Amino acid sequence: MIDIKDIRKSFGENEVLKGISADFKAGVSTLIIGGSGSGKTTLMKCMVGLHEPNEGHVTYDDRDFTSLSFAERIDIRKEIGMLFQGSALFDSMTVEKNIMFPLN
Numbered sequence: 001m002i003d004i005k006d007i008r009k010s011f012g013e014n015e016v017l018k019g020i021s022a023d024f025k026a027g028v029s030t031l032i033i034g035g036s037g038s039g040k041t042t043l044m045k046c047m048v049g050l051h052e053p054n055e056g057h058v059t060y061d062d063r064d065f066t067s068l069s070f071a072e073r074i075d076i077r078k079e080i081g082m083l084f085q086g087s088a089l090f091d092s093m094t095v096e097k098n099i100m101f102p103l104n
Contacts (some may be wrong), residue, residue, distance in 0.1 A: 001025055007046055007056035009039075016042045017053070048080050049073055 002024040009017040016039045024030050032040050045051040047058050049065065058065040060076050068076070 001061060002047065003057075003059040004043075004047060005057045005059075007043065007053045007058070009042055009046055009051060009053050017046065019056070021056075044082060048082050049077065 003022075004024075005021050007017050007020045008015070020039075020043060022030075032043065034040050042051060046053045046056075053066060056066070060079070063076060065073060065076055
């Protein structure tokens with residue numbers, strides 16, 4: 001089970017996530033829907049550790065992911081998968097590096 005409690009994330013003055021809480025149960029498909037720019041990807045990135053939330057907690061099977069160090073998160077990350085939309089780019093790379101990224 002994945003449990004998120006009061007996740008808040010800002011980029012400068014732009015508060016993207018404003019206290020999001022949810023429970024995701026094993027074996028149950030859950031959708032996160034919303035308009036463009038509503039924070040769906042930011043929430044997912046907070047849940048997998050690509051972004052650190054400013055406040056709140058992400059818990060995987062009673063393990064508080066947000067309080068763990070990078071090294072301590074490795075075992076949990078082995079259990080996580082995240083699939084982007086077909087045309088999504090890695091925001092940490094230039095467009096050129098994105099199109100040259102091997103998709104083995």
